[in-house]
Amino acid sequence: MEIRGSCLCGAVRFVIEGAPALMGRCHCTRCRKLGTSDIVFVTQAQFRLLSGAEEIETVVPVPPYTFARSFCGRCGTSLGEPLSSETSFPINAQCLDDDPGTRIGFEEFTAEAPAWATAPDTAPRFEGAPDLAQVLPD
Ligand SMILES: [Zn+2]
Ligand SMILES: [Zn+2]
Known part of the structure; x- marks a missing residue:
């Protein structure tokens, strides 16, 4: 199974061979601001950068954080660490174009x-974009 991934503008494209071993969600301020809260961990053996x-561009971490974070310099999409030389490294799950099969494990x-991070059960859900009148308070 090949899982495709890309940035918004399509300059950066990659494939992951087989399901990632792990998916996680990080609520730290750094991951949230970089837009890379949801990550899958992939190995060098299964990750192939096709283009871009x-x-x-890479954001160097400030202690106590240790993971570098990269983004597409053209469209700004946060990517995780596609240029990592580590055996296993994180990739932004929001960049995946296919379902990786893996689900959030932690x-x-x-x-x-933040207090608003989890939507209350009472929040209505729409399959597409709602009319503003449907979501604005009376
Ligand atoms: Zn891009
Ligand atoms: Zn984080």
Whole structure:
């Protein structure tokens, strides 16, 4: 099974061979601001960057954080660490174009999650975009 991934503008494209071993959600302020809260962990052996390496910019971590985070310099899409040399590294799950099969196995830094992070059960859900009149308070 090949899982495709890309940034919004399509400059950065990659494939993951087989299901990622793990998916997690990080609520730390850094991941939230970089837009990479949902990540899958992939191995070098299963990850292949197809295009866009020259477009990738990297944000260097500030302690205590250790993971670098990259984004497409053209469209700003947060990517995770596609240029990592580690055996296993995180990729932004929101960049995946196919269902990886893997589901969220843990959440971390929940103490840093804002009070609004989880939608209340009473919030209506729409399959597409609702009319503003349907969601604005009376
Ligand atoms: Zn892009
Ligand atoms: Zn984080």
